[in-house]
Amino acid sequence: MQQAAQEIGQRVNKALDEYQGQPPIRGVTDKPTKAKADELEPPKGNELPGAAIKRMPQHKVACFKKNDKGTAQEYDRQLEGQMEGLNNMSVKQYLENRDAFKKIGRKGTGKAQKEARKKFKEKLIAQYEEALLNSGESFGDEAIKQAKQLANKDMKTLHALHNPDMVAGGVDEVVELGDAGVNQSIGAQWNNNGIDDSGMKTTLSRVEIMDVEAKKALSTLGPDAKLNMNLHRCK
Template sequence: MPYDSLGRNPDAVAAQQKFGKDFENEVRDSITESLMTKGADFKTASAEAAGRAKEIRSKLAALHDPDMVAGGWFRHEPVRMGDTLINSSIGGSWPSRLKALDEAVSSAIANGSGQANMNVRLELLRGRGN
């Protein structure tokens, strides 16, 4: 798996930063427009919007699909913004999941089925009540 041997895709960091900055700019522009519609002048609306957009972005992360560790190494462009805390908690669960997949692959190879395709399904785990 590329992530194990190569680490994080070197293009991913720049792509995430650009995606996050573009998102922040879109949010800022939307807030500015909304405040001006409510009567604020451009300078005031722009300053307030910049602060609010920065605060919103600080709680979000640019997400890959699939996650870098779970096969997204070749897809370094983020697809959406998501909660930073949730993303970090999901990322921390990959080592044990990947270990199970690696063990299944090793077992298939040892049993002479190394050429067979594996049917792997990654499911989103939701909290209680979801």
């Protein structure tokens, strides 16, 4: 069993990569937009080929402090995913999603996360079972039982990710899975005040300042202007 677990390690990472390339799971609060640049729908309106895309001036969000869970690479990966998701949104979409979250929070959500976790767990079980059979360690019902045990252990460390988090303007849509500790750390810091480039503590939370900047862009550039947020880890 231990040998099979070691052999499947790289397969788990591969499964994660494959999962991240799948279409997002639709939730109940809004229609999702795909977060990956290479998965975007054909350009429309101001985004027709050759047309300039209006984008707000870049806003550098106060850095996110890494906790002691997960790697720096995973922290950067999750921040990059959230940044891509934000910057694919218009200021109008962002502000509408933020208003909706303030009114209803996470009420009625969760279906997308459950469906995403279920599908990924099924993939892990199948890969663990194959590895156990190939190694000759287990067969039949015993292989299935052990595969489920290994998959359950892995799933305890993974969260379904929103890009961006719902509190930061995202919708109930899952585009990938990632380290749970890292996801919780990032999510907890949106509503906290951060440290700006001058080393001073901000007077508003990270997401409140993002709201201010988005409203400025709405008034000067119009509702279709794209966000331009810079998310980064404290170093």
